[in-house]
Amino acid sequence: MKKFDHKIWGWKVVIITLIAFVILLNAESITLKDCIRIATSKNPQVLAAKEEYYSSGAERYRSFANLLPSLKFQGSYTRLDEAPYTVMDPTSIPFLPPDMEPMRIEMGKAEMQKLTLQITEPISARLWTAHSLASINVHKNELNYRKVKLESVLEAIQSYYQLLKAEGFLNVAQISKQQIQAHITDLENMYAQGIIQKKDLLRAKVQESEVELLVLQAQNAVELSKKALCMALGLPLDYEIEIVESLQFIDYSSPIDSVLKWAESYSIDAKLIDLGVKASEKQVKLAWEGLLPEFSAMFNYDYQKPNRQLEMEWYDSWTAVGAVQWNLFDWGGNIADIKSAKHRLKQMEYIRQSARQGIELQARSAYLILDEKRKKLEVARKEKQTAEENFRVTKDMFHNGAATNAELLDAQSDLTRANININNYMADFNIAKVQLKYITGELEKLMNEVLKNERK
Known part of the structure; x- marks a missing residue:
């Protein structure tokens, strides 16, 4: 049998540690405010929406130039x-x-x-109407640019919390692994002394394998969450990042009536639909003007x-x-254009009517989901306290011979599950809260404040 070389193993540990240290040094530390700044400046969808907004501004000027002498x-x-x-x-x-x-x-x-x-x-009256349509299109693309920026910030912050959730999951799994390994060491000593049977030791090793799978699952979750955050920020997927914040519970205290009121007055989607109705009205006018002479x-x-x-x-x-x-006669072509424009106007009015109800439902749903996450978190806290106390008592009883190995392993599993639950529910609460703030417009206020401070 080959002799174990402690010197070679020691050098391997040193090299691995140095490599990990270098990676951490090269990783960029990112806060939630950094997510806002990076997402609004580098996300490809934001940049595309910005170019679309600028393009519509140029088209509006083109429509204005058509009114002037050439x-x-x-x-x-x-x-x-x-x-x-x-x-x-x-x-x-x-x-x-x-x-x-x-x-x-x-x-x-x-x-x-x-x-x-x-x-x-x-x-020509049609040229003035076309200019009005171009102005509406500029306003629409401006709102769409705001919406895409907000959606990118929302996605980035939610991805940030997902990464915190994955890292918390990994931390719980690693602690659980340390606990089960320490317990196996105790069991091996007890088995050597003839205090326990081999089946107790084997059961603990089976649970150790399950925990190792849990650690592997958590490591994969961390890796995928990092890449998802990089994608949301518009960074390369292999970009090294390190998050510096931790999951915190800051409650949301605004009443439901205020939330519904804010959502209705703020909704960018509602404003976009209103502009769609205005554009459809101009399209009807433009179709009627097709019957007039042009000079x-x-x-x-x-x-x-x-x-x-x-x-x-x-x-x-x-x-x-x-x-x-x-155009004196075109076999009813202009009349068909007028009818088509009127039907599109009716369509947009129905969509607006449905959207107003949808906005209220969306806000109410987000509020109830947040309340559900809050209550789950409260239950998880109680569960964690009970699981910690149960594990401590069962561990003491096991060492005193008053509890079995199976009872201690169950207590350890219950504690791991409780720690995972509180970590997950804490992240889910923050994700639900930022979703609600997106609906009420509070997220945009935060975004504007962060970007304003950056320009100072």
């Missing part, structure tokens, strides 16, 4: 293979000698140059040669044009 410049140079001309037959003209040769009359020049400045002013006024200033006398000299001229275009 100035265009055009220049041309033409070279013909032969100057245009006509041939006059003398016999067709009275009083000319019949023997006169046909006359060739020049009608233009082979070389022509022209410079034109054109000013066009459209006069335009144009002024051209030309600088060209040859001149009117066909001399190769530059001369200037101008023209003013008024134009009207009116």
Whole structure:
């Protein structure tokens, strides 16, 4: 049998410890406020919504520019293979000698140059309505940008609590492993002295294997939670992060009536639907305006040669044009557009009616879920106190021979389960609370405060 080399094992422990220390040094410490700052600046969905907002602003300016006169410049140079001309037959003209040769009359020049400045002013009600629609779209994308930012912050904070939950789970599992290993050491000594039977020792080792599986499950949960947090923040999945806060219980004391009132007045979704109704109203107006004539006024200033006398000299001229275009008949196409726009307006009104009820239901549901998590946490605290006392008493009784090994293992399992429950319920309470604050607008106030302090 190969002899165990303590020196080699010691060096391995040192190397592993150094590697873990270096990883921790390179890991970035992140707080909840850091989550807000990073998510709003690096999350790809936030950045995409921001670009969409800026794009709609440019489109609104384009629609405004369509209302203003446009100035265009055009220049041309033409070279013909032969100057245009006509041939006059003398016999067709009275009083000319019949023997006169046909006359060739020049009608233009082979070389022509022209410079034109054109000013066009459209006069159409549809252009004003299109500008109004573009303005509504800007406001809609601004609200959507706010919503996406809030959703990214909500996801980041909830992922942060999920990571705290996973790390708490791992801590409980490791403590449970230490407890069962210490108990196995005691059992091995007692078995060597003939105090217990081998089945007691084997049962404890079976429970040790179960705890090791629990530790493995917790380690995987920590790893996945870290990657989920990185994704929510817009960071690479392999980015090393370290959370520095811990799970705390800070109760939420606002009454249900206030929550419902805040949710109704704050809801971004409701505001987006209101804008959708306004946009649909403008679409109806735009469809009706398709029945109206469209006007335009144009002024051209030309600088060209040859001149009117066909001399190769530059001369200037101008023209003013008024134009009207009116679609008098299109087989009912415009009427169909009007009907379609009206139906879409009705659709948006029904959606708005349903959304108001949905907002109240969502707020009430979030409030009740938070209350449920609070009560579960209270029960878990009592359960933990009972489990700790039961484990302490059973352990003392076991060492005094008044309790069996199975009773002590059960007491240890009950304590582990109680510690896991209180850790999970504490995290779930914080997750439910931030969800409720998202609905009432309190989360956005926190986000704005954090970002404002960052700019100072």
